[in-house]
Amino acid sequence: MVLVRVSRLVQTVFAEVSRCHGLTTQQTQLLCVLSRGPVGMTELSRSLHLEKSSLTGLVDRVERRGLVERVPDARDRRACHVTLTAEGTHCATEVHQAVTERLDALGAELPAAEREAVAAALARVLSRDDTPRPFPAAS
């Protein structure tokens, strides 16, 4: 159950960093997905494993804080694209850096060669996973 413990550790880091920025874990995850670019509600609900109705409220709350915006889709008047505002982009970047720093600090326990071997192995396991990535960068 090493994977379960690793997962809980990462979740804790994620939650703590989010809290430092006045966000919930779910709100941070929304920002992370959007940092790759604007996304419609339906696709967003698939990315986040959420019902569309649940997503409506989440986006409402984050929009109320000025971090995202609903932009009407010119080609389909039913649809919209959710995009990061300037402040939202800034926030997403900061959270990404903070999480990365804290996880890299953990990885520093291992020699570089071993660290890369682990990363490569995990990447292979993940290759079976069709879930969209929450983060744009590597590492």
Place this chain on the structure above:
Amino acid sequence: MVLVRVSRLVQTVFAEVSRCHGLTTQQTQLLCVLSRGPVGMTELSRSLHLEKSSLTGLVDRVERRGLVERVPDARDRRACHVTLTAEGTHCATEVHQAVTERLDALGAELPAAEREAVAAALARVLSRDDTPRPFPAAS
């Protein structure tokens, strides 16, 4: 960010298995901690990173389903131990097996030697972590 993606994958597995058993992720985590033995509310709140007041409600709901029980502490009349009922123990075991099976299936992507090397490396990283383990077993 491989760790973040692994974490999300594990969380998804955990949530899906929980749902199959009519539980939420948080309720399953409670059962997992208790599968090591009875624990008081204060210690439980530390294990789960929850305020005591939040824990009261969580334990209430799981107790209402007959999976756990509050047992008065004979030595301290303020305190109680939360313990699994027979049904709760059964449920915790089933969830543990299901999660283990699905994660092992993912690990099967890798040759055995590499798999063990990864497990050992991650265990070393986790050695810095003081969070109590959610599961009793190894793997």
Place this chain on the structure above:
DNA sequence: TATTGTTATACTCTATAACTATA
């Protein structure tokens, strides 16, 4: 006085079902 656990309150998160508007 300090600690154990609960209550009161307010929010966030989530799903199900029913709905509106557009395609």
Place this chain on the structure above:
DNA sequence: TATAGTTATAGAGTATAACAATA
């Protein structure tokens, strides 16, 4: 008819603050 997104509703999860009972 099907799809995109919202609203209504109900329940679960969470934190803060105030509290009761015991140590």
